[in-house]
Amino acid sequence: MSNSVTERNTHVTMDPAALKADSRRKMTIGEIIAFILLICITITMIFPVVFMVSTALKTSKEMLQFPPTIIPRVFAWENFRTLFANEEIKFGILYKNSIIVAVVSVIGTVFSSALVAYGFTRYRAKGKRILFMLMISTMMLPYPAVMIPQFILFSNLGWVNSFLPLIVPTFLGSAYQxxxxxxxxxxxxxxxxxxxxxxxxxxxxxFWKIALPLSGPALATVAIFTFIWTWNDLLGPVLYLSSQEKFTLPVGLAAMMSSKFRIAPYNLLMCASIMTTLPIIAIFASAQKHFTEGIVLTGIK
Incomplete structure (x- = not known):
């Protein structure tokens, strides 16, 4: 009788282990499938970057070959030096202009948006909610709807072909930020x-000693968003800048595809794209922790 009880207990104790092992096996299969899908998606997203780097390191002759090669036969590192030395492209000036506009825009947007947001948070006044809703409603206005009135305004102020139309509005705050x-x-x-x-x-x-120091993650998020939007902006510089010495990187990259080149220098264009992407990658990588904290903590309320 004791043997039968022992066998029954053994059978009872073995069943949960078998079920656990079976469930673990199912989870492993699911994880493998998910891992394979992630690898496929990652390869699909990374391939354009790999092709961009590959084209940037090709010579002009290899660049025009068909079918194209993924790994260059000769790594033409001198393409980057040619990019900065080219008098028609003036990539160094483009880079400097973009840095000036982006950095000043980040400072203006962060400070002005934080100041207005603090006022909406701390002050009690009649009509505050109405003003806040009116401000938020400006996010629904497409830029082409205000593009012409803004251009007329800045033109009358004599700000055309300068950085002022791109920088001054950032000191008036951003509705989203x-x-x-x-x-x-x-x-x-x-x-x-x-x-x-x-x-x-x-x-x-x-505001300066308490609100701002405790809002590091949110401020980092605003700074990253503003830098990316300003760094990649093409319409604003095209609208207000007319001389090549004032062009920013997006305008310069578009100009490299113009008809003044007999054959578009795709290898130099890819070099310029790499140099344009590096600051965004560096800033996002260095501030990734604050960026994710800002997104999470902002949604807690």
Whole structure:
């Protein structure tokens, strides 16, 4: 009888293990399928980057061969030196102009948007919600709807063919960035501001010493978004800039495809694309932690 009880207990104890092993086997198969799908998607997304790097390192002769080669026979590293030395492209000037516009735009957007968002969060006034909704509604306006009035305004101010039309509006805030920062400021406890007032802080000092230092992830998110949008902007520089010495990188890349070249220098164009992409990759990689924290913490409220 004891043997039968032991066999029954063994049978009972073995069944959960068998079920667990079976479920683990099913999960492993699912993970393998998901892993294979991720590999396929990754290869599909990385292939254009690989082809861009490959074309950038090809000679002009190999660049025109068909079918195209993935690995260059001769790595033409001198293409990057030719890109910066070319007097028609003036890539160094394009790079400098883009850096100036992007950096100043990030500073203006971050400061002005944070200041407006703080006001919408901390101050109580009649009609504040209506003003906030009106500001948010401007996000639904397409840029072509305001493009002509803005051009007439900046033209009358004498700002055409300068960086001012691209930089000055950033110091007036951005509706999307204001909304993003407002949601983050609303998650900060009021006790922090009360303790600051007890210590004699003014309202601006509360904003500068308490709200901004605690909003690092949200500010990093706003800075990254603004830098990417400004760095890749083509329509604004095309609209307001007319001299080659003021062109930014997107305009310069488009000009490289113009008819002044007998054959479009695709190898130099790919070199320029690599150099244009590097700052975005570097900034996103260095601020990735703050970027993800900003997205998560902004949605908590």
């Amino acid at each position: 204001i909304f993003l920062l407002r949601q983050f400021f609303m998650s900060l406890p009021n006790e922090l501001y009360d303790s600051g007032r007890i210590d004699g802080c003014t309202e601006f000092r509360l």
